[in-house]
Amino acid sequence: MYNEGTPIAQGGEAINEAHGIRPPLPRAYYDRPTVEVARDLIGCVLAHASAEGLTAGVIVETEAYVAAVDPAAHGYGGPTPRTAVMFGPPGHAYIYRSYGVHACLNAVTEPAGLAAAVLIRAVRPLCGIELMRTRRGPGIADRDLARGPGRLCAAMGITLAMNGADLTGGTLWIAPPHDGSATGTIVTTPRIGISKAVTLPWRFVLAGSRYISGRVIGG
C-alpha cells in the first residue's frame, strides 16, 4: 500500500518504501543555533505517514529564521497566538498559512523562549509519489510536486491542523540522510520572498538539485 509509484533515483540514490526511512532526529538536534540546523537539514528525509499513505522526500532547500535578531522572522517583536509554537520547545512543527492560501512547514529550533525555526522549502520526492500527484494534480511533473514550501505541504498532506506536532515521535518526522554519507555541496544564498533583512545569507540549497524553488544553483 505504501509503495505507490517508483521512487526517483538521482545520483545513484534509490530508496524504497518506509523501510528505507530511519527513525526521527532527536530533540537535541533542533536545540542548536538555527542557521546550523538549517544547513544540516539539507539531505535529511521529511516523512509523513497519513491515513492515505506514506509520503517522504529528501530536503533540498531550507531557510533559517531567528526572531531575536531577524525582522523577517515571525515572532519578531514578541509572541502572538499564531507564533506561539515558535516560542516553544525545539523539535516541533510550526505551520502557518501563507498569503491566505498555502500551508508552510517549519521545524522549531533553539531552547523554549527563543522564537526560531527552519522553513522547509523543498524536497525531492522519494516515497508516495503517486499519492503526491493525487493531492497536487494529475498533470504535475515529479520535479514540481514539492518544489516550494506551499507545494511541499500540499503534496505531503501537511495541514494547519498539524501545527505544533512533535517531529521527534509521531506521524510527521525528519530522519537522518539515508546512507549517512555526504549529500553534496550546499550553497548559501539570501532568502526568498521577504522584504526585510533581504541580504542575510540564511537560505541553503543542495547544489545542482532540480527540486529547489527558483533556478538550479551550481552543481
Add this chain to the structure above:
DNA sequence: AGGGCGATTAACT
C-alpha cells in the same frame, strides 16, 4: 524563460 497579477485569509498598523 521570465515578468505581471489575482486568489484568499488573518495578523497587525
Add this chain to the structure above:
DNA sequence: GTTAATCGCCCTC
C-alpha cells in the same frame, strides 16, 4: 486598510 516566509495562470520575448 495593508501586508504577507506563495502559487498558478497568462502574457510577451
